[in-house]
Amino acid sequence: MAESVVVDHVSKHFTMLNARTLKQRVVRARQGGFRNPTFLAVDDASFTIDQGEAVGLMGLNGSGKSTLLKLISGVLRPDRGTVLTRGRIAGLIEVSAGFHPQLSGRENIYLNGAILGMEKDEVDQKFDQIVDFADLERFLDTPVGRYSSGMFARLGFAVAASVDSDIFIIDEVLAVGDPPFKKKCLQRISQVRDEGRTIVFVSHNTTQVKRLCERALVLEGGRLGFDGPVADAVHYLKYDEDDDEDAEGGEI
Numbered sequence: 001m002a003e004s005v006v007v008d009h010v011s012k013h014f015t016m017l018n019a020r021t022l023k024q025r026v027v028r029a030r031q032g033g034f035r036n037p038t039f040l041a042v043d044d045a046s047f048t049i050d051q052g053e054a055v056g057l058m059g060l061n062g063s064g065k066s067t068l069l070k071l072i073s074g075v076l077r078p079d080r081g082t083v084l085t086r087g088r089i090a091g092l093i094e095v096s097a098g099f100h101p102q103l104s105g106r107e108n109i110y111l112n113g114a115i116l117g118m119e120k121d122e123v124d125q126k127f128d129q130i131v132d133f134a135d136l137e138r139f140l141d142t143p144v145g146r147y148s149s150g151m152f153a154r155l156g157f158a159v160a161a162s163v164d165s166d167i168f169i170i171d172e173v174l175a176v177g178d179p180p181f182k183k184k185c186l187q188r189i190s191q192v193r194d195e196g197r198t199i200v201f202v203s204h205n206t207t208q209v210k211r212l213c214e215r216a217l218v219l220e221g222g223r224l225g226f227d228g229p230v231a232d233a234v235h236y237l238k239y240d241e242d243d244d245e246d247a248e249g250g251e252i
């Protein structure tokens with residue numbers, strides 16, 4: 001099986017802005033060489049994802065999932081280690097990324113499509129399908145800054161899902177969608193999976209991860225704590241102790 005994503009000993013640190021202003025920095029520097037502390041958001045992570053695999057990326061808030069997705073998609077560069085990907089990557093990491101609030105939904109489809117690497121002709125050809133999926137025809141000429149968060153997610157997902165990518169990454173976008181839209185997205189993601197494309201799916205919803213993926217990675221404070229079957233990942237995270245969870249898992 002061909003390798004699709006290879007993450008090899010990857011680390012990424014961020015600086016904690018405890019002293020934000022120049023004045024604070026100067027004062028603290030005088031007090032003894034103060035430097036903003038740094039921390040590792042992703043700490044020496046290594047794994048390989050084969051072409052056509054659907055992998056869930058799980059972990060508590062702040063464990064480094066979105067940072068790792070940004071490293072895979074090339075939005076961020078690792079401080080140490082290497083990330084290799086094969087083919088075109090598309091997806092949704094931050095719902096509002098790649099949109100301009102003052103431009104209309106129509107204009108933003110072209111803007112976002114271009115950011116995701118689509119030529120104008122390709123967007124022209126897929127335009128109706130995108131609008132239809134997002135179900136936002138009535139609001140196409142409204143500036144997206146006036147969209148609700150769910151409408152934003154619909155548009156973002158619809159554009160991302162229209163790209164013919166080899167690797168599809170999705171970061172918790174389904175959280176703000178209403179149940180019918182979530183169901184539609186999950187159907188679309190399983191279709192992408194069935195087409196043999198690679199999927200990296202970030203979600204706290206164990207039912208959704210179980211339905212879409214066979215394998216899950218668990219991040220703990222930036223470190224890869226677990227890599228294996230989803231059911232074991234859920235157990236590892238102790239998420240299966242919450243019985244009332246996941247009423248909204250949705251059918252695929």
Ligand SMILES: Nc1ncnc2c1ncn2[C@@H]1O[C@H](COP(=O)(O)OP(=O)(O)OP(=O)(O)O)[C@@H](O)[C@H]1O
Pocket residue numbers: 014015041059060061062063064065066067068
């Ligand atoms: N650009 C940045 N600058 C500084 N710190 C950052 C930056 N991006 C993320 N972080 C920090 O890195 C850590 C990991 O964040 P990340 O967004 O990857 O977590 P996550 O696992 O996606 O969490 P969530 O489940 O809440 O989405 C957090 O402590 C966060 O504050």
Ligand SMILES: [Mg+2]
Pocket residue numbers: 065066067171172
């Ligand atoms: Mg995140």
